[in-house]
Amino acid sequence: MLETHEECLVHLESIRWNGTPTCPYCGSIKASMYKNxxxxxxxxxxxxxxxxxxxxxHKTHLDLQKWFQAILLLYKLNPNISARKLAKEIQVNRATASLIIKRVQDIPADQAEMLRAIIQVFE
Incomplete structure (x- = not known):
């Protein structure tokens, strides 16, 4: 299991980019990493x-570790979990849990594979 936000970022980078960062705006693979x-x-x-x-x-301030936990709960353990229960499980407020549920349910088809890869880390 991924313990920190940084570990989750590295894992997400390997899922999305397979070692080669790609600009989401122009598609270029020519990039420089910022220090720290x-x-x-x-x-x-x-x-x-x-x-x-x-x-x-994108544009959430929640650690990826909590996102990954929520995805696991929503897809593997309890797909019908309530926002209140999810909030308690991942230690966020109910509004944040509702946002997570909505975003996960409305996931575009091109990102479904990314969710499957995230779930595999927990198996």
Whole structure:
């Protein structure tokens, strides 16, 4: 099991990019990593990005570890879990749990494989 947010970021990078960071804005693989953070700067379009851009994790302040736990609960252990129960399980408030449930349920088809790969880490 992944213990920290950083470990989850590394795992997500391996799932999404397979070792080669790809700019979500222009598709370039020419990037420089920022020191001390898991962000990249595209050397083609000069934008900054992380592995979460364009995913259900984008623009959330919740640790990926909690997201991964929630995905496991929603897909493997209890697909009909309530927001209140999920909030208690991953130690967030009910509104955050509701947001997680909504985003996971509305996942685009092109990201479904990413969720399966995340679940495999727990098996």
């Amino acid at each position: 953070e898991h962000r990249y700067r595209c050397n083609s379009c000069f934008t900054s990005y992380s592995v979460t851009v364009g995913t259900l994790f």
